[in-house]
Amino acid sequence: MNPARYLLAPVWLAQLATGAKNFSKNPVIGSRRLNARGLHAWRVKRAHAMAARRRTKIGRKVDAEDRAAFDRDGFVEKRDFLPADAFEKLRASVFTFTGPAREMVQGDTITRRIALDPKALKAVPELAALLDRPDWRWLIRYAGSFDQEPLLYIQSIVSHAHDGDPDPQTHFHADTFHPTVKAWFFLTDVAEDEGPFCYVPGSHRLTPERLAWEREMSVKAVEGKVDRLSAKGSFRVSEDELPALGLPAPRKFAVPANTLVVGDTFGFHARGPSARPSVRVEIWAYGRRNPFLPWKGLDPLSLPGIA
Template sequence: MLSLLTRTKSFRDPWVGHPILNRQFQLHRRRVELAETLCTWRRWLKPGRCAELERDGFVVIQNFLPPSQFAALRDEVESRVSDVAHQHPMPVNNRVGFQPKQPFPAGFDRFDGGTLNRFLHIDPSVLPQAAAVCHDPRLSSCSRQVIGLPMDHHKVDVYLTVHGEESETPDLQKDLHRDTFFRALKFWLFLRPVERDDGPFEYVPGSHRLDPVRLRWEQSTADAALLHRRQPDVSGSFRIQDEALASLGLPKPVAVTCPANTLVLADVFGFHRRGAAVPGRQRLALYGWNRPYPFLPITW
């Protein structure tokens, strides 16, 4: 029962996915509402100051760093990525679905179908420029805007995405989805330009807002997950079809193509996905996330 008061979102959990509590008492809807209420309270105590993020659920900031600082960061990270690739060649995967982490000394690899996600830890003695960016106060300001809590600099990595071939091992992150039942933050500071063929981040503007229509969708999707009929559980990260967006009063997704030195930051309670890409194309970024304990009533 204690799992109901945690971040647990998978309907395979016996309490989160309890059929009676969900069907008779709309348990999922109540968890969503409580988490939103407490998040609103935290945000009120220490609000952020980004109107675009508040309105759309995501923000795109070009020229995030001064040119000289960005050049030093990019060169440092590119050198590290190259060194690690020689020490630990990138693997391939032929299994469908999300795969477990494959740790190595500098970080870990994880596959989403055929797409490789390579995460490299940021050691200040090895990546001092990257470590400095982790403490940028603008990240904490945006984090407070989304979840009412500052950014945790420990939750930032170098992130290399290598797109795979989709016919045999589809990438489930390329399905439109929201991450969890409460507000959470992700950001990418792109170190290389992102073109359409690179699989850009896509976001549905305004889909982060919790209104009565979205609440009904949340509960009906939870009901379907319990029955394993209309959609798979996907560990509680609910999927939605593009054609269903209009029924929620939402527009089509926006693909964020951008030059290098662009920060893309999003509330991932909103619907988003990794865009379609040409196999073998890559994205390189500093990547951060902040998924809070949803039932925390205070901030700092």
């Protein structure tokens, strides 16, 4: 055995108390024997219990109807989120804003993001006003279970941008093993056949069926019986598997502009396929913290400047 593996053993063990999820890069997380005995299932169960406690405190600041919808479905949809005049001003400002962007190519689809850093928010005060709204701030924090600012971007999804394999994000999946949040504030209308966000209602709940599935998938991941992304800890699920998990058919968010959708991405979700070249533009928020922190805690990777 490579002696370096012994030197890395403390790091691998320490990662058990973090959001590390890659079965192929950590031989402790990726241990067949340990996962057969329930290591992954224990991490899932523990992380969800801690998230529930954090949400109890944050939930006091969330509208009761929104909180009930989220607890039931794993997402909240709010149409006409901004007054019409405020939305039109925000959209006009965003569409004329220029800033450094990064692109990610997955299959035939391009995801382009402009980070909403302090400089960008100063240039577009309408965005700063959006992020200061209590209903924006606390709903996203409740979904993510942490009273911390998410990462924020202007995001464009360009479908069928070039020849390539199908977009892998069209496969239903969970982002990781613990509650996390993503939010989409759509600046353009989203048609049902132009890459809408899709979510399986109730799939954020850690039911006995889901926990057993997580345990089974963890063993398959270390045996090489899953796809590459599942082996990295983002488990894929087919729609045919949903009934056995007690879950309904997915919901497609074909919504008009000025709609906010906030979801827990431990729940199964995907980007719907697009029947034609299309562009979807949104304000996108993303939050994923160390799930084993009892409250806000010290998470070095989320400190200003590092995040």
